[in-house]
Amino acid sequence: MVSGSDQSRLARLRLAEPGEFTQRAFLNDKLDLAQAEAVADLIEASTEAAARSAGRSLSGEFSQQIDALRQRIVRLRTLVEATLDFPEEEIDFLQQADAHGQLAAITATLAGVMARARQGALLREGLQVVLAGQPNVGKSSLLNALAGAELAIVTAIPGTTRDKVSQTIQIEGVPLHVIDTAGLRAEGETADEVERIGIARSWEAIAQADAVIFLHDLTRRGQPDYEAAEEAIAQRLADRGAAGTNIVHVHNKADAAATHADGGITLSARTGAGLDALRQALLARAGWQAATEGVFIARKRHLLALQRTQAHLATAHEQAAAGDTALELFAEELRLAHNALSEITGAFSSDDLLGEIFGNFCIGK
Ligand SMILES: Nc1nc2c(ncn2[C@@H]2O[C@H](COP(=O)(O)OP(=O)(O)OP(=O)(O)O)[C@@H](O)[C@H]2O)c(=O)[nH]1
Ligand SMILES: [Mg+2]
Structure with missing residues (x-):
């Protein structure tokens, strides 16, 4: 039974907002922003490797690297700002402290952090892979073979697949979102309304894909x-411009064919021969480097901030090379690089950004 006084106490209780507990931890300096995001990434991790790298970010490994970089930029800034105050000693001062060398070293370290963060973003976001090709080439069979399950209907009838069928598979912990689509036919060749809509959807999926398997x-x-x-499809894929570099050519039904293709990957969705080569090719296309040590989970937001930091450091480098008249500009670029880097751990961030990050949490975390 709940007594009267208990009830009035309960009346003051409410459900936690999304991400409220984590937000409180952030506001009370128990976690920085990148760590708070790692809480959500750990919950959402779709593979073991993603969970492990989220754990690494949560423990603060990513943040420590960012902070170490930030401190080095701060040290350089202090030096440059001090020089600005004593213009007559400018050149000597910066040369003695090897400002250029410091900047180069910071840039090199940043590149290393970016490489690891890019791998982390790949673990978090995965890759959209679309299976495309003419009807009956074996797209659905290949999806099933990659997934190890009979997900899509396979028949000898061309035009079997009409709607998109997608499945997330993981290769070395990298999530690949594989989409099987309706076989591509030229306009007018299809009498069937349903198939026509399916083909339009295939082209939409291709336009949004990170990689296209042209089967x-x-x-x-x-x-x-x-x-x-084949020629018509190749032409249309090429018309998509730069994204054309994301096409992986795969030749199927090796078990039943006397001829072999030159270039691309030859496999059999039926026997599974050659599937491993395809898996490795997809990972390579994604930019996955299995040997990367200590990947920490990262988000697009982090990558963008790192890229901005890199761009400001590069401009700072140019300013420094331009000679002493550019010292103010050099100082300004360092300040901007410092700010961009600080956004990652939240040492410098707007309320909008915080609202966006914590609003995406599930309730009660
Ligand atoms: N011998 C052989 N036959 C295959 C292979 N892969 C698929 N097939 C056969 O090819 C036919 C078409 O396979 P699907 O996987 O349905 O082809 P699809 O590209 O999805 O076809 P649509 O959905 O119609 O566009 C079926 O009869 C499959 O059994 C293979 O590696 N070897
Ligand atoms: Mg199919």
Whole structure:
């Protein structure tokens, strides 16, 4: 039973806001911003590797590296600002302290942190991979083979897949969101309204993909209709411009074909032969470097801040090279680099940013 006084006490209770506990920890300096984000990333981690790297960020490993860089920038700033106050000693002062050398060393360390953060972002976000190609080349069979489960319907009838079927698979802990689409046919070749809509969706998926597997059928090589359609699809993919570099050519049905393709990856979705080569090619395309030690989870926000820091340091370098008249500009670029870096751990951040970060938490964390 709840007594009267207990009830009035309960009336003052409320449910926690999304991320409120973590936000309080941040506001009370128990966690910095990158660590607070790692709490959410740990909860959402879709692979073990992502969870491990989120744990590393949560423990403060990422933040320590950012802070160490920040301190070095601060030291250089102090030096430059002091020099600005004593213009007559300018050149000597900066040369003695090897300002250029310091800047170069900071830039090099930053590049290393960025490389690890990029790997972390890959673990967090994964990669969108679209299976594209003519009807019946074996796209759905390949999805099933990669996933190790019968997810998409496979039949010998061209035009089997109409709607998108997607599945997240993991390769070495990197989540790949693989999307199987309707086989691509030229306009007018499809009588069926449903299939036509499916093909339009395939092209949409291709436009948004990080990587496109362009699947070919070795058993139909040399057939005029087949080759003409291959040409048309290749042309349309090329029209997408720079994204065309994300195409991985894969030749399927190696088990049933006498001929072999030159270039690309040859495999059999039916027997599984060659699947490992495809997995490795996808990881390489994603920029995954398995040997990277101590990856910490990172977000797009972190990468953007690191890129801005890098850009300001590069401009600072140019200013420094331009000679003493540019010392104020050099100092200003260092200040901007300092601010950009500080955004990562929240030493310098706007309320909007905080609202956005904590608002995306689930309730009660
Ligand atoms: N021999 C052989 N047959 C395969 C292979 N992969 C797929 N097939 C066969 O090719 C036919 C089409 O396979 P699907 O996976 O449905 O092809 P799809 O590209 O998804 O076709 P749509 O959905 O119609 O665009 C089926 O009869 C499969 O059994 C393979 O590696 N070897
Ligand atoms: Mg299919």
